Amino acid sequence: MAERRDISIQVPVLARVEGEGALELRVHNGAIEDLKLRIFEPPRMFEKLLEGRDYSEVPDMVARICGICPVAYQMSAVQAIENLFRVEPGPWVSAMRRVLYCGEWIQSHSLHIHMLAAPDFFGCSSVVELARTHAAEVRRGLTLQALGNDIIRLFGGRSVHPVGVRVGGFHRAPAMAEVHALRAQLRAALPQAEALVHWTASLDLPESEQEFTSVALRHSGEYPLTRGRLVSDSKLDISVDRFEAHFTEQQVPHSTALHCLHDGRPYLVGPLARLNLNRDCLPAPVRAALDSTGIRFPCRNMHYSIVARAVEIYFAVHEALRLLEAYSEPDSPFVEVQIRAGAGFGCTEAPRGTLWHRYDVATDGSVARARIVPPTSQNQARIEADLRQALQAYGLEHEDAALRRRGERVIRNYDPCISCATHFLDLRVMRS
Amino acid sequence: MRDRLRIIGVGSPFGDDRLGWVAVEMLQNSAALAAVGGGSISFAVLDRPGALLLAHWHDADRVIVVDAVRSGAPPGTRHRLEPGEWAATESVSSHGFGLASALELARVLGDLPSHLVLYGIEIDPTCSGFSLSEPVRRSLPDLIHEIEREVGFFAQSGVF
Numbered sequence: 011m012a013e014r015r016d017i018s019i020q021v022p023v024l025a026r027v028e029g030e031g032a033l034e035l036r037v038h039n040g041a042i043e044d045l046k047l048r049i050f051e052p053p054r055m056f057e058k059l060l061e062g063r064d065y066s067e068v069p070d071m072v073a074r075i076c077g078i079c080p081v082a083y084q085m086s087a088v089q090a091i092e093n094l095f096r097v098e099p100g101p102w103v104s105a106m107r108r109v110l111y112c113g114e115w116i117q118s119h120s121l122h123i124h125m126l127a128a129p130d131f132f133g134c135s136s137v138v139e140l141a142r143t144h145a146a147e148v149r150r151g152l153t154l155q156a157l158g159n160d161i162i163r164l165f166g167g168r169s170v171h172p173v174g175v176r177v178g179g180f181h182r183a184p185a186m187a188e189v190h191a192l193r194a195q196l197r198a199a200l201p202q203a204e205a206l207v208h209w210t211a212s213l214d215l216p217e218s219e220q221e222f223t224s225v226a227l228r229h230s231g232e233y234p235l236t237r238g239r240l241v242s243d244s245k246l247d248i249s250v251d252r253f254e255a256h257f258t259e260q261q262v263p264h265s266t267a268l269h270c271l272h273d274g275r276p277y278l279v280g281p282l283a284r285l286n287l288n289r290d291c292l293p294a295p296v297r298a299a300l301d302s303t304g305i306r307f308p309c310r311n312m313h314y315s316i317v318a319r320a321v322e323i324y325f326a327v328h329e330a331l332r333l334l335e336a337y338s339e340p341d342s343p344f345v346e347v348q349i350r351a352g353a354g355f356g357c358t359e360a361p362r363g364t365l366w367h368r369y370d371v372a373t374d375g376s377v378a379r380a381r382i383v384p385p386t387s388q389n390q391a392r393i394e395a396d397l398r399q400a401l402q403a404y405g406l407e408h409e410d411a412a413l414r415r416r417g418e419r420v421i422r423n424y425d426p427c428i429s430c431a432t433h434f435l436d437l438r439v440m441r442s
Numbered sequence: 443m444r445d446r447l448r449i450i451g452v453g454s455p456f457g458d459d460r461l462g463w464v465a466v467e468m469l470q471n472s473a474a475l476a477a478v479g480g481g482s483i484s485f486a487v488l489d490r491p492g493a494l495l496l497a498h499w500h501d502a503d504r505v506i507v508v509d510a511v512r513s514g515a516p517p518g519t520r521h522r523l524e525p526g527e528w529a530a531t532e533s534v535s536s537h538g539f540g541l542a543s544a545l546e547l548a549r550v551l552g553d554l555p556s557h558l559v560l561y562g563i564e565i566d567p568t569c570s571g572f573s574l575s576e577p578v579r580r581s582l583p584d585l586i587h588e589i590e591r592e593v594g595f596f597a598q599s600g601v602f
Binding site: 077121125136137138141142145148149152155156159 | 489490492493494496497539543546547550551552
């Protein structure tokens with residue numbers, strides 16, 4: 011019989027995740043006594059910073075929340091404000107926002123697969139070490155990541171904290187020559203993205219099935235990016251303005267990020283949840299590539315998230331190319347808007363999962379209140395539940411170092427963006 | 443066509459981290475560089491590019507990178523480092539994938555430019571806001587002059 015030892019593992023700084031977090035695990039008498047994903051990155055108060063600002067400043071301000079997924083923040087924000095102002099920016103803007111969002115998925119997913127996740131599968135500590143044995147794959151990853159950045163730069167002026175998006179559309183439309191060049195890059199990337207799907211599926215992924223609820227957007231036949239209803243595999247089907255009736259954020263003492271629960275329970279957002287709920291919306295070649303991997307859906311193994319990310323890169327390259335093949339320069343890249351006071355709601359699919367925004371706007375166009383629920387705070391309770399099950403199933407008799415490595419891998423499956431999630435602080439002063 | 447020389451400023455909008463951007467702007471307006479390099483020099487300013495720094499130098503023969511440096515020296519100290527003098531540091535996230543890691547990745551992938559040099563100034567880590575600290579600001583003209591002199595040597599050796 012395995013030795014039942016007491017274990018105390020502290021991973022003070024999680025490696026290869028976006029932002030600063032830690033893992034604490036206490037095992038007593040063969041059972042997990044305490045497990046915490048600690049998020050100690052300072053809270054960032056973005057919602058408070060937005061108060062009093064003009065609605066037109068919101069897209070540029072929220073882009074600053076995250077250097078990896080600024081477009082997602084911009085897309086949820088403009089959708090919320092346009093929803094309030096009852097503006098429909100038209101098919102050109104809708105299509106180009108989708109292209110821009112594809113750029114962000116490509117760069118963020120490529121970064122995660124190659125820089126953060128892949129080294130795990132080859133026993134490497136970093137992408138530099140991985141590049142010694144898998145140079146071609148790392149090179150392919152960098153090429154895809156650069157392509158994603160180029161798409162963002164086309165619409166956003168620059169790839170980090172882009173500034174091209176405005177309420178009502180874009181500040182400028184790309185010139186035809188720029189789009190031509192990008193189309194050639196996208197065509198060249200199609201086979202690379204398809205090969206990436208097969209490569210990730212060929213990795214030695216642990217078997218670890220768990221029960222969980224997947225939540226994602228869904229919209230009449232298109233793979234979800236910029237719009238849709240919120241659905242789950244446990245019968246949720248709501249418009250995004252009903253989010254607050256079904257999802258509640260709660261504070262936990264060990265985290266500066268809130269835990270968001272769906273009807274009081276943890277749930278999953280992100281690539282695997284999207285695929286579980288929207289696999290039928292993938293274009294035929296992407297669907298065929300996924301089917302050829304033999305992975306059964308709905309998939310309950312979080313380690314397959316890396317494959318889901320690769321599938322979404324392939325989808326995003328395909329989708330951006332499809333939309334840019336039909337590109338024409340518009341008369342105007344935006345529509346004028348009329349301020350309306352009230353509450354507006356927006357929800358889009360950030361690379362890491364659904365990103366929900368609410369803005370209460372006053373009659374002068376200033377933001378009275380903002381609420382942002384990022385994907386990492388939605389996944390946080392699920393990550394802790396996963397860790398408990400995964401480490402118990404893996405075997406608590408393993409060496410501390412092995413338990414630590416497995417724990418970090420479980421966390422990385424969610425690609426948590428801790429910097430995005432930390433936007434809350436409850437200050438308690440205890441005096442005696 | 444390959445660029446003979448690319449000068450890349452790496453940074454962010456914040457405090458002394460702006461150094462790379464400010465330096466490249468000054469070099470773009472440098473009469474000395476225009477006289478020796480003319481159209482053979484290209485410039486780029488990048489906001490924390492991480493591993494994608496490789497994409498910005500892969501089509502250049504010679505590369506000069508200007509970045510903020512923290513080595514423990516007094517703020518304002520100027521540095522000139524060649525690849526062998528850079529220690530690769532362990533990066534804990536892609537947020538922390540800095541110049542040293544990008545260089546190491548380029549070395550492993552065989553994507554190092556034939557000539558790569560880093561110019562930098564030791565920053566004041568407490569400097570915040572959107573302007574440079576006094577020690578960095580004072581040191582900047584000498585840094586620009588050193589880069590102009592190095593580019594002048596390229597010109598004398600027939601690079602352009």
